[in-house]
Amino acid sequence: ETGVTQSPTHLIKTRGQQVTLRCSSQSGHNTVSWYQQALGQGPQFIFQYYREEENGRGNFPPRFSGLQFPNYSSELNVNALELDDSALYLCASQQGVRSYEQYFGPGTRLTVT
Amino acid sequence: SQQGEEDPQALSIQEGENATMNCSYKTSINNLQWYRQNSGRGLVHLILIRSNEREKHSGRLRVTLDTSKKSSSLLITASRAADTASYFCATDPYLGANSKLTFGKGITLSVRP
Numbered sequence: 001e002t003g004v005t006q007s008p009t010h011l012i013k014t015r016g017q018q019v020t021l022r023c024s025s026q027s028g029h030n031t032v033s034w035y036q037q038a039l040g041q042g043p044q045f046i047f048q049y050y051r052e053e054e055n056g057r058g059n060f061p062p063r064f065s066g067l068q069f070p071n072y073s074s075e076l077n078v079n080a081l082e083l084d085d086s087a088l089y090l091c092a093s094q095q096g097v098r099s100y101e102q103y104f105g106p107g108t109r110l111t112v113t
Numbered sequence: 114s115q116q117g118e119e120d121p122q123a124l125s126i127q128e129g130e131n132a133t134m135n136c137s138y139k140t141s142i143n144n145l146q147w148y149r150q151n152s153g154r155g156l157v158h159l160i161l162i163r164s165n166e167r168e169k170h171s172g173r174l175r176v177t178l179d180t181s182k183k184s185s186s187l188l189i190t191a192s193r194a195a196d197t198a199s200y201f202c203a204t205d206p207y208l209g210a211n212s213k214l215t216f217g218k219g220i221t222l223s224v225r226p
Contacts (some may be wrong), residue, residue, distance in 0.1 A: 002155065033213065042201050042216030043156070056213055088153055100144055100205060102214065104155040 002026060004093050004105035012111045013081050021076040021108045023091030030095065031055070032074040033102060034066060037088040049074055078110075086112045118217055119202055125223040132189040134220045136202030137182075143205050145178055146214065147187050150199045159200075160187075194226045 003026035013019050025032050031050045035043035045058035049068035063079040072093070078085055088109050092102035118137045126132050136145070144163045148156040162169045162178045162185065169176050175188040189196055199221050203214040 002157070004155075035216075040218075042203075042218045043214075045213055045215065048213060058213075090155060092156075100146070100161055101158050103158070104148075106155040107153070109153070 002103040002105065004091065004103050006089075006091055006105035006108050008108060009106070010109045010111075012113060015081055015083060015112055017081050018077065018079045019081060019110060021078075021089050021091075021110070023074045023076070023093075023105055025072045025074065025091075025093035026103050028095060029093035029103070030072050031093065032068060032072065033092045033094075034074070034076045035090040035092065036060070036085075037090060037107070038084075039087070043090055046076070081112045083112050086110060119200070119220045121220060122218070123221045123223070125225065126192055127225050128192060128194055130192055132192050132196070132222055132224070134187045134189075134200055134222070136185045136187070136217055138185075138202075138204045138215075138217075139183065140204075140206065142180075145176075145185050146203045146205065147174075147176060147185075148201045148203060148216075150201065150219070152198075156201065189222075192222075192224045194224050196222060197224045198222060 005024045007022045033048040034046040037043040046060050047057040048055045052068045065077045067075045088107045090107045092104045094102045120135050146161045147159045150156045160171045173190045178185045199219045201216050201219045203216045
């Protein structure tokens with residue numbers, strides 16, 4: 001148990017729809033990163049939030065957006081869903097951007113049909 | 114893009130044997146981390162080695178780092194069936210104030226009872 005929770009566990013959406021995934025960080029962690037993991041691949045960095053501000057972004061289009069709240073919980077929003085967005089979405093929290101170790105949640109499995 | 118390249122892609126060993134997994138990367142790093150993932154669930158941090166370290170131990174785990182060859186290895190000694198999982202190396206460039214991980218595609222380890 002890492003203390004990081006994600007909801008929902010599984011989600012099925014239709015192409016073109018929008019989805020919001022949620023992450024609750026480990027207590028005291030003010031930095032959260034989101035990753036996309038396609039089947040059989042390693043996680044790909046989407047973006048990171050530090051103290052409610054975006055602190056870096058990977059190679060993902062603008063339809064992937066995020067929010068971090070004052071309690072450091074976070075959301076990942078994906079608009080105009082495409083079939084290739086089907087993946088496991090992982091969030092990871094850490095204490096400060098200079099903390100090396102990230103604590104991962106169990107992930108949300110998104111299926112786009 | 115994925116910086117780390119693990120090899121082999123899959124490894125099957127008998128319980129009690131040692132498992133050695135390798136990772137190569139392309140760019141400069143601040144540290145390299147190994148993670149474990151069970152059945153498409155969240156990742157669990159195993160061990161971190163900094164760029165100025167050459168070897169590190171944690172329980173049955175031993176990790177080495179050769180920055181001149183841009184490679185790392187993870188050794189699991191006296192493997193158990195419960196070690197069956199996917200293992201990922203992740204590099205952290207730590208450029209400025211940002212700490213973000215780039216993962217490889219992973220190694221699937223099967224430990225036969």
